[in-house]
Amino acid sequence: MAEVMHPTHGEVHHHEPPTGWLRKYVFSLDHKVIGIQYFFLALFSVFVGMALSLLMRLQLANPGQKIAFLATLFPQAAKDGVVTPEMYLSLVTMHGTIMVFFVLTTAPQGGFGNYFLPIQIGAADMAFPLLNMLSFWTTFVALAFMIAALFCNATTLGPIGGWTGYAPLSALGNIAGPGQGIGVVLWVSSIGLFCIASLLGALNFITTMLNLRTKGMSLMRLPLTCWAWFTTAVLSLLSFPVLMAAGVLLLLDQLAGTSFFIPTGEYVSGKLLDTGQQGGSPILWQHLFWFFGHPEVYIAILPGMGLTSHVLSTFARKPVFGYKAMVYAIFAIGLLGFFVWGHHMFMSGMDPRTAIAFSLITLTIGVPSAIKTFNWLGTIWNSRMRFTTPMLFSLGFVSLFVSGGITGLFLGQSTIDIPLHDTYFPVGHFHLIMGVAAIFGIFTGTYFWFPKMFGRLMHEGLGKLHFFLTFIGVNAIFIPFHVMGMVGAPRRYSTHGDLQYLSSVMPLHKFVTYMAIITMAAQFIFLFNLFWSMAKGKKAADNPWEATTLEWDIPSPPPFDNFGGVEPVVHHGPYEFSVPGAPNDFVMQTDPMVVEGQEAE
């Protein structure tokens, strides 16, 4: 066996953890602590985002009715207990932005990726621990800016331009509405900081995976989670700079009076603007934004895909069906994701031939997505599944990915997209596939890795209750959205109650709001289970799920330097379940076991 001589190979080279409280828990360089910090940052954000959506649902289900506590909470924004249209738009904006950036981007990659990528490849930490800490704290400051934007004026809860911040309304300042001045400045600064943090993180992830794999961990022995985090990091590295460029130009339009995005002769609220800014292109903002925005969708969902493959295989006790196809499908999705941004802009006056090109490439993404879906089904086919909570959530992920993905085929075609555009149909579509599916990925990760992260098991009964309520709940919320969309219910309206042709959807709105309240209540079961199990859960063994990858080789929770200074040696692929002739139905990656016809290394 050819091997580079290395004085530390095989020797115990143990590192002592820092002892100060600040270095240990706050400004820690340990990737595990940073992962948990990211996880809790996302947990905080998801409840903020959820509270905002509750306000929207209350408003939509009760057009014109006065809700007393709203008037108390927001004496100006919801005078008399009715949410004003401006306030409603700010809820839409902040719900979207917080959820996309600080939950869907942060938890799967920053949280679980940080915690488990180094362990799964057999490293003691990330390649650049200091950079890792910096990216977390930059994200933290970005979140502080975003939260500050909520309080930037009394009549709204932040800017009112939507999470896409379309120019020119986002570039004009207060003339364009409450919250569009200092609110947008805070909002776009927060996103700029988030870009920097994500870039530092992405750089660290890629370097770590390329450079720090342990002995025997060849590329095709990596767990699929690692491939997903890697591809996600590549997407971040290439797409966040573009958002950064757009953000810089937008900020200058706002503050310095340039006109990158501000066209000539604009009427805002019936008044002709005379700011001296002219000639800019609002479409330019859309191009730059969506060149980032579409890969962002995959940044949110890919880690969930990798984890789903991982968990399905573990609890079906079968190898992943078509491991290599899964890896290449992740690459294909990542690559194609960069050439489809135009499908968000069919309404922008785009040349129909361009639209056809974007449509075609968009539908092509269906191919690798179908490869993944069929391979998931192939993995669980004919298996004796163990229906644990993480398994249920990854089955839920597959289900949501399919039901959300199907409508992608509708919206990817410009002819269908144009009538459905700006209705509840796309809202239902992206909530299922990008929102809830990615959230299910996060839940899968939480239930699956909780024993490793905190050394205790989460309560299975509560977990299953949480799953069933959430799964039924989200479908009951978002499937009606498609129906409303087909009826023509426009999104971003604070009420449909005064539109005669939409009187038929009002009962649906009420139903959805009830379902939303039930689903939100179910999340408190999760929250309780999480904190209760941290303190009082049953002690977890090192490998409670009988899984194969490296993180299950070490104590729960792992020691400070993961492998106690010893470099693990990998002899097997990541998904060797039910191997004929093996004594157990799973073969750990580190097992130096002799299997029939195989020589031990």
Added chain:
Amino acid sequence: METTITTDLKIKTGMGAGGGKNFGDDGGGPQGADSNSSDWPPGYSPEDAIEPTKYRIAVWLGLTSIAMLFIALTSAYILRQYNGMTAAKPDWQPLHLPSALWITTAIILLSSLSFEIARRALKQNRYEKFKTWISLTTALGFLFLAGQVLAWRQLASQGIYLRSNPHSSFFYVLTGLHALHLLGGIVVLSYVLISAWRLRIGLRKRTTVEVTSLYWHFMDGLWVYLFVLLFFF
């Protein structure tokens, strides 16, 4: 169902096996030791300990993302230029090239050259030569930034500011962002320089010199690209 197992793969050492194990200190190596030092165990090359690979990968990745930033701005530039020149009321007024920029272009090209000489001198362990040329490079870096400021002042004296017209907006944005990135390089270079004057060019700092030169050449090329884009495109 027949299940196959995948243990037939040859054990392969990861590119940087053992890398980054020295938690918190970015790879080891005796401080101040040079490559001929006998501190190293036999069969063990100092190259292994300083893991230049991970820094090289990281710098390439960083450059990729910087390239994406400027590609995005370039596409915005081209589109805005087209709009601004073909509109009913054209608002794109091409700037007169400030003369200072010819000088700064020459300076940054020279700085790349001197960095290269310094880097090679270090490889041959010629410290005095390295010190001279790395100092020169740093000085040229500062000089370049001073020249850029001079160019901005030249424009300002003509009454051309950030918001004057789209070309001037892009000029300030692109040169400003480039200067900001170059400043990052200068900060690292100054750190190397201080170490060099205190005779502390250990192995890790050699890697720093190596990857900073990569970054520096990129910034040089980027400037030439921006110069052409802004004034000759």
